[in-house]
Amino acid sequence: MRLELPLLAFVVLLVAGCAGVPRTTLQPVEATAPGTHEVDMLVATTRTPSDVPGEVFGDGRGSSLSVENIVVSVPPDSVRKPGEVIYPKENPGDPAREFVATKIEPLDRAGVRRWYQRVASPQKRVIIFVHGFNNSYEDAVLRFAQIRTDLTVNAAPVLFTWPSGGSVFDYLYDRDSANYSRDALEAIIESVSANPNVEDVTLLAHSMGGWLAMEAVRQLAIRHGHVPKKLSNIVLASPDIDFDVFFTQLNQIGDASRRITIFTATDDVALRVSRRIAGDTQRLGAIDITRPSVRQALLSRGITAIDLSNGNSSDGLNHMNFADSPEMVKAIGRRLVAGDNISGSRPGFTDTVGATALGAAQGVGSAIGAGVAAPVAVISPAARKRLRTQLGKTEQAFRGSLLTATGQ
Known part of the structure; x- marks a missing residue:
């Protein structure tokens, strides 16, 4: 049987970028440590419950929505x-050095109201986070705790976690989930x-979660007419x-498209x-917003797009630039604290992002929104060269493994 290159490349590259995330990490601890940050979140999920200690919910598709109150110590x-x-x-876990859960409590409707x-x-503010492909329940919880902490914004955190398989081999399963x-x-x-x-x-919403978020908002618009x-804000990070499908979704959403910000x-x-x-x-999430046709298509819908190219995300794939960039997260947090829309924002927003994003002007990203262009992401030329070299070696190693495995 001939192995398809795109699928194998997908597996090899994502294993390199996503491996090493521990499972079963949500075993509550009673110990506390000075200087920690507490994130008291509501977690809603369509996953099936798990009997494995520290996992809480697995990757199966549940028949109903389950809700938990989880407190994470950062x-x-x-x-x-x-x-x-x-x-x-x-x-x-050790709260002095690690992310740990200090409370996990199932909630009924009365419990949700009390939360x-x-x-x-x-x-008076809520931020709903929808994770992407290849996320376990515990990974989604801890990642959102990080984002909420680094946002430094007073918004009640609500996590929606869907039944991702939590594996790089489950792309199609995740899409259906x-x-x-x-x-x-x-x-x-x-x-x-x-x-x-x-x-x-x-x-x-991040990655495949962006698709889910847009579909849910589209359904709301169809069901209620608005x-x-x-x-006020729909933020799609690396969607x-x-x-083309995105623009058909916008047709149903209408003027609410002006509330959308895209990180590419x-x-x-x-x-x-x-x-x-x-x-x-x-x-x-990978469009080139400097292309006139793309730029015009987005601006005509009032959409803000911010280019984070040449970033340096922890996954090695530049797919987590948004969450890994403290300057970007804080800039958006300040915007939300001020009670402003991110998309359709004043020119000062993209100017601020450009000034704070990694602090130098050796590489240039772009931002469009309200007719403004500004640098938003910087990485040194030496780092870009190292990244290209690393990707080249990965590709060579993959091709060698493919030849060995297939004899072709």
Whole structure:
């Protein structure tokens, strides 16, 4: 049997970028440590429960929506860089050095109402996070705790985690699982927006989660004729969405498209492989926003696009640039604190991002929104050269392995 190059490349590259994330890391600890940050989040999931200690929920598709209240302790700033998730090396984890759960409690409807009154009511803001491909339940929880901490914004955190297989071999399973979860995410967005304790909602989605988020918002628009007014920001980070399909989704969303911000990177290796699997169709998260046709298409819908190319994400694939960039996360956090829309923002937003993104002007990204272009991502030429060399060696090693495995 002849092995298909795009699929094998997908496996090899994503194994390199996504390996090493521990499982079963959500065993609650009672110990505390000075200087830690506490993230008190609501977690809604369409996954099946797991009997494995520390896993809580697995990768199966549940027949109903389950809700938990999870409190995560984030280690002190002195031992963690912004953008970094430090997983427990063993259980129980050490709160002085690692991300650990201090509370995991299933919630019924009354419990959910109490959580909103306790956590959301004082802040009046909620941020909903939807993770992407190849995420376990515990990985999604700890990653969102990192994002929420580094945002430094007073917004009640709500995580929606869908049944990703948590494996680089499960791309198609994950795609179907995302589709399986559309109605549930739609219900979450609708219920959060209708909650009297909430005045403002931001929807943040990464990678394949961007597809799920757009489908849920599209369904809301079709079902009710509009998108909830409280949903002020829709942030798509490295969205794994067909570029043409995205614009058909916008047709249903209408003027709410002006609330959308997209983080892109032309050197996103994961989306490059996704494009090949999808028959060489352009992925939204990897578009070149300097192209006049792309630029005009986005600006005509009032969409803000920010180019994070030449970043240096922890996954080695430039697919996690958004969460790994403390400057970018803080810039957006300040915007939300000010009560402003990210997309359709004043020119000062992209100017601020350009000034703070990695602090130098040796490489240039781009931002478009409200007719503004500004540098937003910088990496030294030497680092870019090392990255190209690393990718070249990966490709050579892959081809050698392929020849050995197939005898061709």
